Amino acid sequence: MLMIFDFFNNSSSITVSVMEQFHDYTMMFLSIIIMFIFVIMFRIINSKTTNYNFKENMNLEVIWTIIPMIILFLIAYPSLYYLYLFDLSMNPTISMKVIGAQWYWIYEYFDQSGWSYSSYMLSDLDLMKSNMINKLGWRLLETDTRLILPYATEIQCLTTSMDVIHSFSIPDLGIKMDSIPGRLNSINFQITRPGLFFGQCAEICGTGHSFMPICLEAI
Structure with a gap:
């Protein structure tokens, strides 16, 4: 029980606090992607007909190529920002x-x-x-x-x-x-x-x- 309570303690340093915020930020994107994939899989499995417009839609393929690029940029920018922030020395006492x-x-x-x-x-x-x-x-x-x-x-x-x-x-x-x-x-x-x-x-x-x-x- 002591280990469980210690696991859920508040962060003890600014570095850990920033890591937790970035973790929650990336988990938001991961949860949305997983939910979207499961919804698509569920609809394909339970559908008795085949939607050819969905499978061979050029516009849709362009969209789901661009959207992952945007998501990767939204994750990479704060990751690099925090990485350089940790190495930045303002005025150590x-x-x-x-x-x-x-x-x-x-x-x-x-x-x-x-x-x-x-x-x-x-x-x-x-x-x-x-x-x-x-x-x-x-x-x-x-x-x-x-x-x-x-x-x-x-x-x-x-x-x-x-x-x-x-x-x-x-x-x-x-x-x-x-x-x-x-x-x-x-x-x-x-x-x-x-x-x-x-x-x-x-x-x-x-x-x-x-x-x-x-x-x-x-x-």
Whole structure:
């Protein structure tokens, strides 16, 4: 039941909100197309006569060639608009760097005099030793040091890797960015509410791939 309620939560970032709006927009076209096809199929199957004007109508063929082109344009334009909007950096208040390592994360804040720290997964034994029994439900997701960020603030996140390819992924915030050695990838996001957001490395990076979680706390 907890997973069901969590699935229907409101979006936690502007990126996810835009994705949901675009999903609803494209589903409108998909629903109309499916309904139209089913109506045509139903009428053809239940009709005892053959309508040759419908099957060999040149004007109708031109119409149902042009209409799909218009629909594709109506879907492609907002898709490209949102794609470039996500990469646009207006005026980020905070810039940070995420470095993937085997098998933990390193966070650096550019605006805090180069302050950096490492974040490791907490094992079940560590949770019990530190009297954090109430957090056993988040096993394999809780970390010894959380990534602390303010909500309602535009944040620029840069990521790279020290060894192999990792992937910095927080699904609730619509963040998934590859951490590649020798390359610096960038993403901008804005969290809309305070809370805890969990993620994991989304790229198979070795035997410890399942044990390098991300725990972000928005305050």
